[in-house]
Amino acid sequence: xxxxxxxxxxxxxxxxxxxxxxxxxxxxxxxxxxxxxxxxxxxxxxxxxxxxxxxxxxxxxxxxxxxxxxxxxxxxxxxxxxxxxxxxxxxxxxxxxxxxxxxxxxxxxxxxxxxxxxxxxxxxxxxxxxxxxxxxxxxxxxxxxxxxxxxxxxxxxxxxxxxxxxxxxxxxxxxxxxxxxxxxxxxxxxxxxxxxxxxxxxxxxxxxxxxxxxxxxxxxxxxxxxxxxxxxxxxxxxxxxxxxxxxxxxxxxxxxxxxxxxxxxxxxxxxxxxxxxxxxxxxxxxxxxxxxxxxxxxxxxxxxxxxxxxxxxxxxxxxxxxxxxxxxxxxxxxxxxxxxxxxxxxxxxxxxxxxxxxxxxxxxxxxxxxxxxxxxxxxxxxxxxxxxxxxxxxxxxxxxxxxxxxxxxxxxxxxxxxxxxxxxxxxxxxxxxxxxxxxxxxxxxxxxxxxxxxxxxxxxxxxxxxxxxxxxxxxxxxxxxxxxxxxxxxxxxxxxxxxxxxxxxxxxxxxxxxxxxx
Amino acid sequence: xxxxxxxxxxxxxxxxxxxxxxxxxxxxxxxxxxxxxxxxxxxxxxxxxxxxxxxxxxxxxxxxxxxxxxxxxxxxxxxxxxxxxxxxxxxxxxxxxxxxxxxxxxxxxxxxxxxxxxxxxxxxxxxxxxxxxxxxxxxxxxxxxxxxxxxxxxxxxxx
Ligand SMILES: Cc1cc2nc3c(=O)[nH]c(=O)nc-3n(C[C@H](O)[C@H](O)[C@H](O)COP(=O)(O)O)c2cc1C
Ligand code: SF4
Ligand code: FES
Numbered sequence: 319x320x321x322x323x324x325x326x327x328x329x330x331x332x333x334x335x336x337x338x339x340x341x342x343x344x345x346x347x348x349x350x351x352x353x354x355x356x357x358x359x360x361x362x363x364x365x366x367x368x369x370x371x372x373x374x375x376x377x378x379x380x381x382x383x384x385x386x387x388x389x390x391x392x393x394x395x396x397x398x399x400x401x402x403x404x405x406x407x408x409x410x411x412x413x414x415x416x417x418x419x420x421x422x423x424x425x426x427x428x429x430x431x432x433x434x435x436x437x438x439x440x441x442x443x444x445x446x447x448x449x450x451x452x453x454x455x456x457x458x459x460x461x462x463x464x465x466x467x468x469x470x471x472x473x474x475x476x477x478x479x480x481x482x483x484x485x486x487x488x489x490x491x492x493x494x495x496x497x498x499x500x501x502x503x504x505x506x507x508x509x510x511x512x513x514x515x516x517x518x519x520x521x522x523x524x525x526x527x528x529x530x531x532x533x534x535x536x537x538x539x540x541x542x543x544x545x546x547x548x549x550x551x552x553x554x555x556x557x558x559x560x561x562x563x564x565x566x567x568x569x570x571x572x573x574x575x576x577x578x579x580x581x582x583x584x585x586x587x588x589x590x591x592x593x594x595x596x597x598x599x600x601x602x603x604x605x606x607x608x609x610x611x612x613x614x615x616x617x618x619x620x621x622x623x624x625x626x627x628x629x630x631x632x633x634x635x636x637x638x639x640x641x642x643x644x645x646x647x648x649x650x651x652x653x654x655x656x657x658x659x660x661x662x663x664x665x666x667x668x669x670x671x672x673x674x675x676x677x678x679x680x681x682x683x684x685x686x687x688x689x690x691x692x693x694x695x696x697x698x699x700x701x702x703x704x705x706x707x708x709x710x711x712x713x714x715x716x717x718x719x720x721x722x723x724x725x726x727x728x729x730x731x732x733x734x735x736x737x738x739x740x741x742x743x744x745x746x747x748x749x750x751x752x753x754x755x756x757x758x759x760x761x762x763x764x765x766x767x768x769x770x771x772x773x774x775x776x777x778x779x780x781x782x783x784x785x786x787x788x789x790x791x792x793x794x795x796x797x798x799x800x801x802x803x804x805x806x807x808x809x810x811x812x813x814x815x816x817x818x819x820x821x822x823x824x825x826x827x828x829x830x831x832x833x834x835x836x
Numbered sequence: 837x838x839x840x841x842x843x844x845x846x847x848x849x850x851x852x853x854x855x856x857x858x859x860x861x862x863x864x865x866x867x868x869x870x871x872x873x874x875x876x877x878x879x880x881x882x883x884x885x886x887x888x889x890x891x892x893x894x895x896x897x898x899x900x901x902x903x904x905x906x907x908x909x910x911x912x913x914x915x916x917x918x919x920x921x922x923x924x925x926x927x928x929x930x931x932x933x934x935x936x937x938x939x940x941x942x943x944x945x946x947x948x949x950x951x952x953x954x955x956x957x958x959x960x961x962x963x964x965x966x967x968x969x970x971x972x973x974x975x976x977x978x979x980x981x982x983x984x985x986x987x988x989x990x991x992x993x994x995x
Binding site: 329330332333334365366368501502503504505506507509510511542543544545546547580581582583584585586597598599600601602603604618659660661662663664667668669690699703733735736737738741746749753757 | 861888902903916922923957965968970
């Protein structure tokens with residue numbers, strides 16, 4: 319009987335040699351005349367174990383990792399195809415605490431299935447949410463999403479159900495569903511993993527949204543830094559059409575919906591929803607003033623639902639199990655689960671899906687195992703490049719929208735980046751301005767010019783030029799950016815800067831003898 | 837970049853024709869041109885403007901707005917090196933310094949004679965395996981000095 323072996327085709331796994339491992343396994347099996355079936359699954363998100371090889375045995379799916387091509391012969395020698403012992407064996411994958419201690423809803427299938435097999439998808443519970451949406455109709459579908467308490471996972475945390483209800487309530491000859499897959503925040507990769515590892519979940523979620531609001535066409539805007547995700551997602555769309563999950567008769571109904579994937583062109587600002595729409599319409603990605611809201615006048619002037627990948631991907635579960643069941647997870651006004659992304663200088667980096675409300679410390683210490691360098695942890699940036707830097711004393715802050723706000727931070731898209739004690743927070747503050755200067759769309763003066771002034775001012779502080787006055791100027795500049803920016807790129811660039819100043823003031827102290835004049 | 841065709845107005849016209857009917861066609865056209873030639877030749881600007889019935893200034897404005905579009909072809913390999921926070925935490929700036937000191941390759945600059953061009957990008961979604969890069973579009977993770985050395989070595993044809 320043929321043995322099923324899994325080697326991820328996820329681009330992160332590929333970046334550390336998964337392709338070479340897969341070929342080595344195929345070659346070795348041929349040489350030993352072993353009948354194997356090699357499946358290229360998504361990643362489980364245990365990146366510290368990648369390339370992670372799994373084999374299906376009588377004891378379940380057993381994990382071996384991280385596997386290098388040079389390990390493959392020894393794996394076969396150890397009889398891993400029937401679960402043989404090996405120094406890199408981790409036993410049943412589901413029992414690895416890193417995975418066992420998660421609450422996987424959105425990512426339940428990622429890494430389990432063949433990402434491009436509709437049969438596999440169905441077998442693992444896929445399409446049940448969509449079937450239910452078809453059965454109950456638009457209004458009750460929106461009710462379920464409202465009841466779930468789901469809030470947008472792209473960063474702003476706006477209730478998804480309210481957005482859908484608004485679009486549903488507008489009369490129009492054409493409406494659009496747009497998926498924001500620009501995932502520009504550093505330290506985040508959940509959207510990418512899902513598009514590569516379980517793309518049908520996103521397709522199903524977008525289709526549910528389309529039915530709910532009466533849209534017939536959808537776009538997925540994928541950043542160009544994700545060429546592999548783009549190819550995978552395009553292939554998934556093709557499969558979905560063949561299986562009538564997309565097309566003129568969704569699951570045999572009278573409803574039509576189709577999706578087109580579009581590639582960005584390298585611009586962080588195109589993750590901002592109105593800039594993204596401009597870009598999709600074929601222009602420079604300059605931010606539009608709101609109102610009008612995209613829900614009323616969005617893509618090509620038509621009512622448009624624009625949501626993040628994870629927001630859409632949460633809705634199949636919600637429809638399948640009910641909004642109430644979803645709302646049982648989480649805390650306060652932050653309901654459901656968030657796929658957190660653990661990155662930077664951390665021992666066990668990866669994707670950790672948990673109910674909202676887990677503390678930063680739980681992520682960084684219990685899952686992450688501290689710094690990778692083994693040095694002392696000094697700072698954790700939460701929520702991407704516009705998020706705050708937290709010191710150890712604030713790591714017990716729960717990861718929920720309100721608690722993060724109260725701690726002068728934000729959850730963003732759920733990225734958590736760990737730094738050891740070699741980090742210099744003045745340099746990180748400088749980088750925040752530099753990034754803003756490079757990525758500004760140019761519409762507002764504080765963002766366009768103020769960011770460059772910010773870089774210069776931090777440079778002076780580091781050099782000790784007019785130290786006290788420049789520290790004051792830095793705070794003033796931040797206030798101008800916060801108040802005078804049209805969107806959150808300019809408006810939130812002060813967040814990492816101020817958090818660095820407040821929590822790590824020693825990094826901004828005079829280093830050399832003071833220099834009075836410029 | 838390796839494997840790109842030299843600029844050819846007729847081929848460009850075919851590409852533009854193929855995509856002009858799409859909604860918001862400007863980006864798909866520019867992407868397809870760059871895919872084919874490795875850059876967007878300035879001769880393409882009036883052609884696109886014409887096909888989409890917009891001004892040349894508008895097309896020029898689009899090309900310069902997005903970081904991806906190149907004005908000139910690159911020969912040799914392209915390493916898009918992530919220099920965002922997670923990769924900073926894992927030493928990407930040391931790699932940038934190493935490239936400059938050891939290999940005289942300065943990020944985002946034309947280095948005469950170099951067969952590898954290094955471009956700064958911010959996040960490749962591979963942050964759990966930082967420092968990360970894309971080498972001619974293929975992902976590389978857990979970068980360190982010695983892997984950088986072998987990338988430079990391979991780019992020069994292993995000579
Ligand atoms: C500068 C900036 C960058 C953003 N980048 C992204 C992004 O990469 N992905 C995303 O989903 N949302 C991003 N957003 C948020 C979007 O504007 C918008 O709120 C989101 O797409 C709405 O979807 P959601 O409600 O499902 O989160 C960004 C916002 C700003 C201001
Ligand atoms: S804050 Fe910056 S990025 Fe946002 S609209 Fe203004 S100039 Fe553009
Ligand atoms: S920050 Fe470098 S890959 Fe994400």
